[in-house]
Amino acid sequence: MDIASLPKIVAAAVIGATAAATLPKLSAKDTVLLRFEWAGSMDKKYTESLVLRASIDEPTTVRQGSRTVEVQPAFSGDGNYVVRLQLKDEQESLSTSVRAESGETLMIMGRTKKDGKSVQEKLLFLTVSPI
Numbered sequence: 001m002d003i004a005s006l007p008k009i010v011a012a013a014v015i016g017a018t019a020a021a022t023l024p025k026l027s028a029k030d031t032v033l034l035r036f037e038w039a040g041s042m043d044k045k046y047t048e049s050l051v052l053r054a055s056i057d058e059p060t061t062v063r064q065g066s067r068t069v070e071v072q073p074a075f076s077g078d079g080n081y082v083v084r085l086q087l088k089d090e091q092e093s094l095s096t097s098v099r100a101e102s103g104e105t106l107m108i109m110g111r112t113k114k115d116g117k118s119v120q121e122k123l124l125f126l127t128v129s130p131i
Contacts, residue, residue, distance in 0.1 A: 061070050 059070070061068065
């Protein structure tokens, strides 16, 4: 599954998180590794993943094939990482904003809209790890 199969996201919410207990808090000078993993639904395993390095204080844009991933990070000052994320290709886009602690994996559920009707929920998993 690629981003072209995801209709535009009209709402996104963090619905669950699991945290790794021993990873250090992030600082404003850190570089982090972001791992994005897509699942078609709750009962499917990951169908695609993308890993990229991002600075905490600078925007990062990565192109992979027809897909562009834009990460607009912000450091919250309390060791958390706030990221505004946009995944897009020639046909579709997915946008969301999440707040994550180091080592945390967030499960983000987006309700999709196609032809003006809300039809599906899609999952995007985001893991933030210090490098």
